[in-house]
Amino acid sequence: MDEAGQQKFRERLAARLTDLAEGEALGRDGKKVVTLDQQAVGRLSRMDALQSQAMAQAASRLRSAEERRVRAALARLDEGEFGYCTDCGEEIAPARLDQDPSVALCISCARG
Template sequence: MIDDDIIATYRARLEALLETLEAEDAAGAEDQATVTLDQQSVGRLSRMDAMQRQAMAQANARRRMALRQRIMAALLRMDEGEFGYCTDCGDEIAPGRLDADPTHPMCVSCASG
């Protein structure tokens, strides 16, 4: 069983990461906006750059959403007393694996198939 102090440390890391994701969402909101077709103020290459920035911002937003979902699942496992145990086989997840990424839901054996 994982010590409560260690779980509190992981919880603090995950909550801080959630705050960072929220800040990144706010900062990237403008780049995700629809690129307007205004030929008077923006040339073709500038529009292409804007569309590329938009696509990259949207991909980053999807990445942040996926990470947010993994964080929320890890926090839920903490609340349910299941954190640190493989969701597949029930064995303990190696501490090094959790140190690298506390959102890992499975042990190395189950994750690798």
């Protein structure tokens, strides 16, 4: 992959890290502990708040996992290994990288 292609992917990955950080900042309120004061909130409202909290926590876990994948892709760029499958070493299809620059496996290895 040429230098211009690497730079394009580096910029896309950096932008994705920024988006993930912004999403995490917005989701912090949703992960707060739900107050179980029955005087302040009814039973159904508490259940709704608990469900919202669980969804916010799950979204946070997904963002963290994606952040790790993006950081690993940036490390592969720095090491000159970007675009090659981490399992078999074959080149990852350019269309696959265009779809998601953080992928680490070629389609054959991803299918198992």
